[in-house]
Amino acid sequence: MLNSIVKKIFLTIVGIFVLVMFIQLVLQNFFLEDIYSNMKISKIEKSFEQLCEDYNNHKWTGAQLNQEAMDYQNENGASILILNENDEVLNESFFKGFNYITIRDSGGKELKIIIDFLIDEEGNFRNLNNKIKDGESIEVIGMSIKGTNFIDPLEIKKMNTSLVSDEGYATWDELYKKNPHDIVEISGEVIARNFVVRDQGVLSYQQEKLFNEVKRYLIEKSENPQNVKEIFKEGSYEFTEEYSGLLIVVLAKKVVGADGNSTYAFSLFTLENIHDAFQILNGYYYYIFIFQLALVLVLVYFYSKWITNPLIKLIDSAKSISELNFTKRTDISTNDELSILSDSLNNISNNLSTAIEKLESSNEQLAIEAIKKAENEERMRNLLASLSHEFKTPLGIISGFLEIISDGVYEKEPEYYINVISDEIDKLNGLVLETIELSELETGSYKLNVSEFEIKPFIEVLMSKFEKQFEDKSMSFELGIEDRIVIGDISKIEQVMINILSNGVRYSPNGERIEVTSELQKDNLYVYIRNYGVLIDSKDLDKIWDRFYRAEKSRNRSLGGSGLGLTIVKNILELHESDYSVKNINNGVEFYFSLKMKY
Template sequence: MAKSLRKRLTISYIIVSLFSVLLIALFSNFVLEVQFREYVKKNIISKSNEIVNSIKENYHNGNWNVSAIENIGVNALENGMIIKVVDGDGNIVWDAKQYNSGQCQNMIAHYSSNMMKRYPNFKGEFKEDSYEIKINSNKIANVSIGYFGPFYFTDNDILFLNTLNGAFIIVSFLTVLISILLGRLISNRISDPIIRVSKSANNISEGEYENIEVVSDISEIDELIKSINNLSQKLKEQEFLRKRLTQDVAHELRTPLSTLKSHIEAMVDGIWEPDKDRLKSCLEEAERLNGLVGDIYKLSRYENDTKLNITTFNLGYLLQSIIMNFEKNLIDKGLNLVTDIKDININADKDKIAQAVVNLISNAIKFSKNGGKVYISNYLSDNKVYIIIRDEGYGISEKDLPYIFERFYRADESRNRDTGGAGIGLSITKSIIDMHKGSIKVNSKINQGSEFIIELPQDTNFLNNTWHNNK
């Protein structure tokens, strides 16, 4: 069901707003998470150094302040860090696992759970960093600091990240709401003059060739109004020329027909003898009629540009040249090109064959999925030249296959002109192949790609002879 321009514009604003907000939110979230991870990693190192310095300060004259070290260890344990202090003689000064083994295990399990909820594929494990404490170059202790690594989020960290995500959701909702209001306002400003232009255009279609008097502050709509006014004037002129042409053709046909009729009637009624001079006069009138019809036929033929410029050229070289022009398009979509191109001499219209191949390669690239493959090959068999262009793209449904060579037919009606074209490329291609007395076939399946096979006679010089004889 067709939607109004106003509705389409409003929906477009909403979609663009949603996409923009989503893109910004995802990018911001990604950057913040990356920065936050780096902050957490640096914070672990900073805390570890603080712990080591604090332990060092509690060593006096060969003795350890065990009570103070225990306080340091308990505080660290509450922040997710397991400490073990061993003096220079290898004696344990304080060990968090000995102090409370259950709490250590629960803590590691808790942080592991936090990280797995946040990142299902997170590969974490218990890590231990070792630090030496020296006084006057003498080692007095070794401190082991263990934690769930390579980094971990505390409950406060998780709360911060969740709050941030919630803020993004609220901003997204407000942005969509604003976009609906703005979209409605702007769409009205655009659609109202277009509706008035449409009504005037309908009047023109009914033969009322009048200028459109609509004022708009949008340059594109002003151009549309000018174009339709010009179209109206041209149609008015063409209508006049059509009527004049009809009258002229009728007059040109009526004169020889009237002469023929009067001569034949006179001979039938016995008024004139059907002698050589009378028959010659009838023949001249018939030739006048034939010449008039021939002129009309020539006009139609030249307008359709069916003339072929047959030359001999290397088809393989032509295909390679065309492929070079599409290298950037292939790279932009990450497509892999697979070719099997042979040097084959052919007599045909080089420019028109090039146009047909360009249309097919362009379609193969346009409707291929990123990272897919495009296959181009040619071969000669029984004086027939075959060109095969295949892709691994979206394919064509079975119900659309019989109609894809019809003018203006598009298999996907949602495509606009920036993504799917007017629907004449394949029609032009088929016309070119038909002009060469060849054929084109297509094999396609949805989501598996399409294969176009061109069959041409290797020698098409006879087409030029046919053209000149007919001319």
């Protein structure tokens, strides 16, 4: 067996060399980016910690603190904002990076009004009709930024025009209304304007991004103080900005002085995408082609030995899973596809075991009620029977392909079989996770995280995620959604929409369209999703909500999905007490469900 693998590898040495080159480029494109990201984060974190330590030792105030904060920002490309215990800003220079105007009221007091919501990247007014001129009299309603003479405006009135900050009002209920004493209403004459040319695009908006994060901190401080403690305990958090794709990193530090007073420092920076820069370096590797060829020849010899033993372990583990024996584990740490396969098989064993344990636990909890217990036992039998059927084909493929690779009796490259096995494992793992989720929904152990949200922007953002799929099938889509606030678990409603839309795209012919509309009925908003060019057999309409039921009779796995999607949709909608159904319409299919509205 070993000799056959070695022979196969040496006969295809040219192909292996190409693979090595490919792996090297992949490492360059992914691994080096991670090193860069980790080094940048580490450097800024150390600089941030040092600044906080120096501040605590030297007790900087006023101009000195502003200068140190500006030096930190210039050296690290990271914004920083420092607050005291009373939420007062200590480094007022932070706001120099904002667009603002200075006004003088009737008493001679000068105040600065942040107007970023009116200014574009070139430092010009987005709408010339809203231009604020020197010497013009204006009225401002906004929130005073403690410790500074800056005001975060909610509304600016001039002449017969009212300029409203949508972002300000977006946090009105959470922040402003809880601090009514900080709301100011002033009027005065514009005496100066400070505009910023943001020549670095989205990267130059770090000040504004950090200010928004600090406002979220202030909201959390009043609503969920425990979450705030966790933020300072962790020291940092990060997220990917949806519209730019940039990774945003936020550092947070609580500095306790010798006098017992606390100061809170926040810093924000972005990690840009450097993938294109590394792509240019790819040409360099042609110059070391000869060296890599020699290296590959050596590695091939060890590869043949290295791959055989893990394959035997994987075959044994796959056979155990196919026999529903989840006790065996594979311990392969080769840091490659085989290691991924090993981890995936272990995850499947864990998830299957967990799923069965949860089903059994659910039955035990419902043992008091004889009828419910009988129903759950029947549900478990049906689910296990369905799982056995669904698992039979992929597990057979995995076991068979592993034996083919181990015996060396195959017609294609080993990587082909490994990739197919990896795909099948991913499908099995997804099926297990959906089974666990369905179990939680059906047994009532899942609790909805209900909140109020605007349905129109929610669906608009959601539909944008399907643009690529629409484009691939030359499909069009139409939106007609009421601008209403509804009540529900937003993550679960998103899951409902994705399942229904995915089915619509999957089964509709090329060139057709999908419509998403809404209708008000008493206290409910009904959402309708229609796809055209295909009908569901009338006898299948009531059965499509059943687990593992596919109206596509061939049970084609590439078209039919896992068979659990609409069952999960049904359970989510029932938890929302939603009115839902599906029906055939003229040359199409219509799904609909209802959500309670806020009044």
